[in-house]
Amino acid sequence: MSEVFEELRAAILRGEYAPLQRLIETELIERYGTSRFVLRNALTRLATEGMVELQPNRGARVRQISAEEAVEITELRRAVEGLVAARAAQRVTDEEITELRALGEAMTSAVAQMDMLGYSDLNARLHGTVRRIARHGTATRVIEQLHGQLVRHQFRLALVPGRPSVSLPEHLAIIDAICARDAERAETAMHAHLDSVLKMLTAAIG
Numbered sequence: 001m002s003e004v005f006e007e008l009r010a011a012i013l014r015g016e017y018a019p020l021q022r023l024i025e026t027e028l029i030e031r032y033g034t035s036r037f038v039l040r041n042a043l044t045r046l047a048t049e050g051m052v053e054l055q056p057n058r059g060a061r062v063r064q065i066s067a068e069e070a071v072e073i074t075e076l077r078r079a080v081e082g083l084v085a086a087r088a089a090q091r092v093t094d095e096e097i098t099e100l101r102a103l104g105e106a107m108t109s110a111v112a113q114m115d116m117l118g119y120s121d122l123n124a125r126l127h128g129t130v131r132r133i134a135r136h137g138t139a140t141r142v143i144e145q146l147h148g149q150l151v152r153h154q155f156r157l158a159l160v161p162g163r164p165s166v167s168l169p170e171h172l173a174i175i176d177a178i179c180a181r182d183a184e185r186a187e188t189a190m191h192a193h194l195d196s197v198l199k200m201l202t203a204a205i206g
Contacts, residue, residue, distance in 0.1 A: 004034045005042040009148065012051055012062055019064035023052065050149035065149065067205045073146050074201060078194040080139050080146075081127070085174060085190035086183040087134040096133050097179045103129060104175045111164045119164050126171055130178065160200070170196060 008028065011017060028039055043060045046052035053063045065073075092100070103126050110119040131140045170193035177186035 004032050004038055005045050007032060008042055009046060009049075009051065012046070013148065017062045019062050021062050022058075023060040023062065025059060046148075049145055063149075067201055070150060071198060071201045071205065073150055074194060074198050077143060077146050078191060078198070080142050081130075081194060082187040082190045084131055084134040084136055084139050084143065085178065086187040087136050087139075088130045089178045089181050089183040089186040091135055092133050092178055092181060096129075099129065100126075100133075100175045100179055104172050107168060107171060111168050116164060119168075123167070123171065126175070130174070133178070163200070166196060167193065 008023075017023065023043065025036060025039060028034075029036060032039070034042075043052055043054065047054045047060070050065075051063060052060050054060050103122060107119060107122045107126065110116075110122055131143060134140070170189070173189040174186060174193060177189045
């Protein structure tokens, strides 16, 4: 049951299903090789996470959120991801420092080559790596649920013209602070990055 849930969740996060798109049960049963019972349980879990809407007599569809709600979710992310960055700085190993440095170099290269899709994927990878390094299970679950509610492809700010030149230095500052094992600076750098995200989302409302 959890396998179908995870696969469908990942497909929504990748943007394979657009906001407001209906999720046809017969198609999903065939795609994932599952039963109606298992699929409906997966859809119910996704609805609980805020990724899917269950409509009486009409089935399920991918939930679309407003810019106002995106701001609220990002405000929560700011608080929790700041904690995670600080914890990562306290727990990072030498091998993980090498991994973070390599991610920073790849992100710099992607921006230089104007590979925005690649940069967007590396962005998500960096945040996931920081969560893994922090080894804080509760915070990771909270952040992943918040990401799920956002449905990442609706707000892929890395694809906004000019955004990578702003966010790249922010990400590199996070990497530098964690690699220096400076918890306070890592938390501040993560807050600064998400403040920048909040500024863009707030502008979208206005």
